Amino acid sequence: GAVVSQHPSWVICKSGTSVKIECRSLDFQATTMFWYRQFPKQSLMLMATSNEGSKATYEQGVEKDKFLINHASLTLSTLTVTSAHPEDSSFYICSIQRGTYEQYFGPGTRLTVT
């Protein structure tokens, strides 16, 4: 199956700083990647759809100016959490869709904002 990596696996930052999370598709050229956020003991919530070479599509309620997504190549999408606050602390997971149906998830990045 497709292998998806994320970097870093965890990060602790101070309130007000920005954090960049990378999502890489290691063996598949992904024109579309998805970014999810998961709070403790809750479900995965889709934040945005990252499209290679074009602007990301954000879900309702997700601030596009706060969560900047760049899908510069077919194997890399980045999510930057700008001016992070403690309420942004969460588990961020990316996924790619290979073929028609199955989504492959990255290992996730745990963000803690102090």
Add this chain to the structure above:
Amino acid sequence: QQPVQSPQAVILREGEDAVINCSSSKALYSVHWYRQKHGEAPVFLMILLKGGEQKGHEKISASFNEKKQQSSLYLTASQLSYSGTYFCGTEINFGNEKLTFGTGTRLTIIP
């Protein structure tokens, strides 16, 4: 709106069976099932498509009732490795690709 799963949590002894349900308020094209271990990414289990057959492999199978907009995941003779949180992911239209995940069901298997 997020699909609702039931039960929210269940504890079973090894070897017992479990059924996890996923109910949507919207008409669905497909239902995906994932299992997530604590602190890890979700792992794909199977997908059911509108008009498709009931799927399964080994001791895990699932069904999809399009009219009722529901899907069920069946775990038979559960093993310790089945422990985790199960999510259904629903897709409204073919090619839409976006998945809306259900509320989750935490399954704990004890020896």
